[in-house]
Amino acid sequence: MSKTFADGLHTLEAVSLEVAPGEFIALLGPSGCGKTTFLRVAAGLEPLSDGRLTVKSAAPDRPAEIGYVFQTPTLMPWASVLANVRLPLTLRKKPRKSADAEAKAALENVGLADFAGALPRQLSGGMAMRASLARALVTRPDLLLLDEPFAALDEMTRFRLGDELMELQATQKFTVLFVTHSLYEAAFLADRVVVFSPRPGRIIGEVRNGAARPRRPDYRTSQPFQELVEELRRLLSGDAELSSSPQNMS
Ligand SMILES: Nc1ncnc2c1ncn2[C@@H]1O[C@H](COP(=O)(O)OP(=O)(O)OP(=O)(O)O)[C@@H](O)[C@H]1O
Numbered sequence: 001m002s003k004t005f006a007d008g009l010h011t012l013e014a015v016s017l018e019v020a021p022g023e024f025i026a027l028l029g030p031s032g033c034g035k036t037t038f039l040r041v042a043a044g045l046e047p048l049s050d051g052r053l054t055v056k057s058a059a060p061d062r063p064a065e066i067g068y069v070f071q072t073p074t075l076m077p078w079a080s081v082l083a084n085v086r087l088p089l090t091l092r093k094k095p096r097k098s099a100d101a102e103a104k105a106a107l108e109n110v111g112l113a114d115f116a117g118a119l120p121r122q123l124s125g126g127m128a129m130r131a132s133l134a135r136a137l138v139t140r141p142d143l144l145l146l147d148e149p150f151a152a153l154d155e156m157t158r159f160r161l162g163d164e165l166m167e168l169q170a171t172q173k174f175t176v177l178f179v180t181h182s183l184y185e186a187a188f189l190a191d192r193v194v195v196f197s198p199r200p201g202r203i204i205g206e207v208r209n210g211a212a213r214p215r216r217p218d219y220r221t222s223q224p225f226q227e228l229v230e231e232l233r234r235l236l237s238g239d240a241e242l243s244s245s246p247q248n249m250s
Contacts, residue, residue, distance in 0.1 A: 001051030013200035024176040026186035029196030035179040039145045067136030069146040073128040075120040082116040106134040126157035146178045166214040183232040
């Protein structure tokens with residue numbers, strides 16, 4: 001698929017990617033190469049200029065369900081955490097009682113069961129991101145799109161949320177497209193890291209990580225992990241804007 005915006009900006013060029021159900025894909029690339037645009041196209045928020053993109057549903061009787069997590073949690077500040085997480089179900093006209101039950105279960109899955117009645121401003125950054133994740137998962141999506149979800153968080157919280165995301169995916173089996181600037185985060189989380197060129201974004205390579213998932217935190221200090229990061233660094237070398245310093249390790 002390719003994407004050129006109305007103002008003529010050619011953003012994605014002949015991107016071809018096939019993703020298997022349950023696969024965890026990390027998208028890496030220099031700033032402005034079109035990673036967010038790629039997610040927006042996948043979510044149906046942005047039309048394509050050329051080519052096609054299909055998201056298949058796991059169930060034959062309904063269209064594919066897609067969840068989207070943004071870099072900032074984008075919670076409604078006036079509504080409780082429960083109401084925020086319930087929102088996608090409310091928009092689907094799900095009866096209140098079952099919507100509440102499902103939203104509570106989603107909050108429990110992300111460790112926020114005790115904060116259902118809290119307002120977003122009462123949450124830490126990591127907790128707000130957990131609530132955002134619960135809101136995206138409450139519809140049980142086939143495909144979860146995450147756009148640098150942990151970028152604004154401190155390093156320990158990034159580590160913890162990465163571990164938790166991996167656990168959630170292991171039990172709920174959704175497919176993931178995860179945009180990040182951190183090669184460490186990509187190498188830790190993904191089955192496959194797809195690397196984009198500078199704009200117009202093309203796929204210039206991909207690195208597979210066959211380590212069993214969910215990976216334990218100590219995988220981050222293992223030799224295979226370090227080698228994978230090096231391979232990614234080599235693939236990206238020359239991309240000055242790509243952050244690859246150890247403090248971004250996740
Ligand atoms: N609606 C739009 N109209 C015109 N240009 C746009 C639009 N949305 C994004 N762009 C441009 O497309 C290019 C790619 O943007 P995009 O946000 O997809 O890149 P990115 O790889 O996610 O960047 P970053 O890593 O900095 O978040 C940028 O130059 C951006 O300004």
